Structure formats: C-alpha cells, structure tokens
Amino acid sequence: MIALEFLLRKILTICARQGCYLYVYPHQNAPTPFTLGVVQDIVGQIAQGDASTALVMVNHYMVRAAIAHHEFGSGDMPRWIEDTQHDKLLNILLAEPDLGSASQGGLPGTVATRTATGWVLTGRKAYATGIPGLSWLLVRARTDDNPAQVGTFLVPAKADGIRVIENWDHIGMRASNSHEVTFTDIILPPDAALELHAPDARPSGRNILIAWNTGLLGALYNGVATSALAWFCEFLKNRVPSNLGAPLATLPSMRDAVGGFTITLHMNAMLLRLYATDVDAARPSDELKAHAAVIKTRVVDAAADFTSALLGLAGNAGLSAHNPLERAHRDALCGRIHAPHAELLRRIAGQHALS
Secondary structure, three states: OHHHHHHHHHHHHHHHHOOOOOOOOOOOOOOOOOOHHHHHHHHHHHHHHOHHHHHHHHHHHHHHHHHHOOEOEOOHHHHHHHHHOOOOOEEEEOOEOOOEOHHHOOOOOOEEEEEOOEEEEEEEEEEEOOHHHOOEEEEEEEEOOOOOOEEEEEEEOOOOOEEEEOOOOOOOOHHHOOEEEEEEEEEEOHHHEEEEEOOOOOOOOOHHHHHHHHHHHHHHHHHHHHHHHHHHHHHHHHOOOOOOOOOHHHOHHHHHHHHHHHHHHHHHHHHHHHHHHHHHOOOOHHHHHHHHHHHHHHHHOOHHHHHHHHHHHHOHHHHOOOOOHHHHHHHHHHHHHOOOOHHHHHHHHHHHHHO
C-alpha cells in the first residue's frame, strides 16, 4: 500500500510540473485545459509499466474532467476542489456489495441523513480502487428524505468512521488495492452534497465522466496489450531453439503473427484517437454512446483475447511468473468486468437496430 501511494503521488507531482491540471474555471495561472487525447497518452504510457497504477489514474482523471466541466455542479465546493486540490487523488465510489454496478440501476444502500449542521453518511462501497493513496472520495448515496434523492457526496478519504476492508484478491490488477470501504456516521458539512436528483432521473450532463472513463480504459488496456507484445517480440528475438539454430523471430509464421498483432494495436490507437477527437469536439450524445460501445468491446474487452493469443504462441515461457506476459494477461482479463458489460452494449445496439 505504501509503495502504491508513493508511486501515485510521484506521478501526480510529475504531471503537475508539466501543467497537467484540468482547469475550466478562471484561474490566474491556469495552463491550457487537458484534452482526452492528451490524458490517453499519459495513461497508456503508465499502463505499459504498471496497469494497476494506470487504473487509479483513469479514475482520478475522469473525475477531474467531470468536475472541470461542471458535472458535479458549479458551486463553491467543486470550484475549491479544482482550484486547490489538483495534487490530491480522487475517485468516485458507485458500486456496492449488495447492489452491484450502478450502471444496472437501483437505489444505493449508502444513506446520507440530514442534520441541523449538514449530513451523516453511513454505508458500504465496493471497489474503492487506489484507496491507500486517495485524498477525496465522491460517494454515491441516497438521502433519508421522503421521497429519497440520490446524489454524490464529497468525503475526505481519511475521515473518522471510514474503514477499509482489505478483501481485494482478484487474479488481475492485484496492486490496485480495490478494496471495500465502510462508512459509519461520517459527519459532513452541508455543501458536501455536490448534486442531488430523483432516483429515476439521471443527473444532467454526466456525459464527460462516462466518455472519459471509456476513452481512458481503452488507453489503459491498449497499453497492457502493447507491453505484452513488446515482451513477446524480445522473446522471439532472443529465443534460439537448438533444433532451429536461429532465433524464433526468423520464422515466417512468427513474423506473420507479430504483424497481425501490430496491426491490431495500430487499429486500436486509431480508434482511440478518433474517439478522443469526438469527445473533445462534444459530438452528439447518441453518436458518442455508439462509439464508446466500439471502444469497450473492440479495445478494452478484446485485450484479453490479444494476450491469450500471445500466451498460446509463447508456450511455457509465457506462463512463467518470471516473465511479465502472464501478468499482462491477468490484468487484461479485468477489462471485461468494467461497466457497461458487453452483453448490455450488444442488447442496446440490437434494440436500436431493430426499433
């Protein structure tokens, strides 16, 4: 945990030196605002070194982009986060152990109770990625009103009453520390509620958060695939079987296979650039949703097939824990569990085509 927190803060420091903030509000020293394409390059490079760290940065920057585009309101609290907390890691906590993914709907079990001085938050959230290094949590919760409202509450990650349940034990992204977190009587000020809405009404203008999530996850998993292919190419150049008397890289079949993998990575990069351009140009929401489905199914989800094919060619060397290919495959498998799932995307596309 300490190593992860140190690495994340080191990355933030480097990004800050390069002017890598997400300003929209007027600011005397504000650099040029980030674009999705710029952040995709950053996340992709980080993912080639460590996918878990890149995943924490994906969550951080998609929330920062949403705040910068006023998707959590334009009050004093979002402005304060943007203007003064740019060196602090953020994440938004949506999923719950009982509820599952927020993309499937349902009322959250986490409850914010109104008090004379603000709010008291109680509940439980799953998959708090990067929790050892986070400074702020944006927590989805419902109010105790009748009828209840649903909204996002800003919570200090080190607040009294927060407990981290260290139960993250997946085969991939193991260093992401995506543990569960419980909240017991967390005292919050009135402006901790960044936005509130009816349970059956989507928050208005939440397009940037979703669009950046898709675009950055695409960059992350394409980075994983890129690092896997880089190792495989070095393996082919250095492996000289005695019965061949030459490196495996000299075999036409291996050159053909590597060529196919390389074309796939180029295609992914092209799709990601096109998607980032459309997001930055604020294309119509329906178009972006259709394009996002392509990124999720053809770049994010397909990374596991990519690394699996490399394992099949590398043989025992690929499965050895001494080599990074097996870790890349385990990390790539996690791409398929990110919401929205491919089944839901196919169903929506099918309904649209048949309507």
